Amino acid sequence: MAAMKNCSPWLQCPQINAEVHKLKLIGQGAVKQVYLSEWRGQKVALSKLSSPEYLEDFLHGLSMLEALQGPQVVQLVGLCPEEHSLVTEYHPLGSLLNLESVLAQDRHRQHDTWQVRLRLAVDYVSVLHYLHNSPAGHRVMCDSNSLEKTLSQFLLTSDFHLVVNDLDALPEVDASRGLLAKCGHRELIGDFVAPEQLWPFSDDGLLFSDELMPGYDERTDVWKIPDVMRYLMGRVPGGDVAHFHLFQIHEECKRRDPQLRPSALDVLRVYKSVYANMVRDSTGSRDML
Numbered sequence: 001m002a003a004m005k006n007c008s009p010w011l012q013c014p015q016i017n018a019e020v021h022k023l024k025l026i027g028q029g030a031v032k033q034v035y036l037s038e039w040r041g042q043k044v045a046l047s048k049l050s051s052p053e054y055l056e057d058f059l060h061g062l063s064m065l066e067a068l069q070g071p072q073v074v075q076l077v078g079l080c081p082e083e084h085s086l087v088t089e090y091h092p093l094g095s096l097l098n099l100e101s102v103l104a105q106d107r108h109r110q111h112d113t114w115q116v117r118l119r120l121a122v123d124y125v126s127v128l129h130y131l132h133n134s135p136a137g138h139r140v141m142c143d144s145n146s147l148e149k150t151l152s153q154f155l156l157t158s159d160f161h162l163v164v165n166d167l168d169a170l171p172e173v174d175a176s177r178g179l180l181a182k183c184g185h186r187e188l189i190g191d192f193v194a195p196e197q198l199w200p201f202s203d204d205g206l207l208f209s210d211e212l213m214p215g216y217d218e219r220t221d222v223w224k225i226p227d228v229m230r231y232l233m234g235r236v237p238g239g240d241v242a243h244f245h246l247f248q249i250h251e252e253c254k255r256r257d258p259q260l261r262p263s264a265l266d267v268l269r270v271y272k273s274v275y276a277n278m279v280r281d282s283t284g285s286r287d288m289l
Contacts, residue, residue: 011078011087020046020087031057031168044077049084061168062086067136072127074155074165093156114238116160121229122271123162129264132218140218142169142183146192147227173217180215194223195256219258225267226250245274
């Protein structure tokens, strides 16, 4: 963790039970309860299994946290699979759902700029690229069936970057092995999910069947990028310029045929280029004043 002077090995069950002290409940979902806790003077997040029926999801998330540790993923501090608990770095600004309320606070208002917001969008696409090409294979973000659910998977860091936090639903896909994903066993609806995630036989009068539902791959995440970016940019001055420069790549993300969509890496390259060009242009404009 940033505030720690020495890197320690991951805490195991005995240390978690003896040294991690719960302070208060700060989050609860179907899979986990999350407590603000303290360990050796440091604030940490202690997650515990909410319900035994979600044990498989919890253990999957824990294994993904172990396998995917890196700059784009929340830092794992300790794990105790036997007692269904894990400890991660604590980020006081909370999930990406809080972005607008955080930036509206007096002490953070100076960060409410197109630069910070576009950088968060770059971070978001960087995470997708990492997951789609991770050390644990090609992974799809399945806990992303609505904008709100997608945003809740990410934490806002104190220096206004983001890290992915919730890895409980990251199925592997691999076209060469015919390995495709299905996000849950229920019918998905709405405009936010990709077209291939919708039940394709409703016009034929067939009721939804999990067995008949075709699988899909990581291009479902690419479909959602423009919607997430629109939220991240908000209504900040300069945001319209970013939208203008990203219009073409966003059109490509929204192609109905997933095979015609760009990869997350393709999108990331465009985002980084637009960000660099906008920073250069804004610097040039200031120099002329």
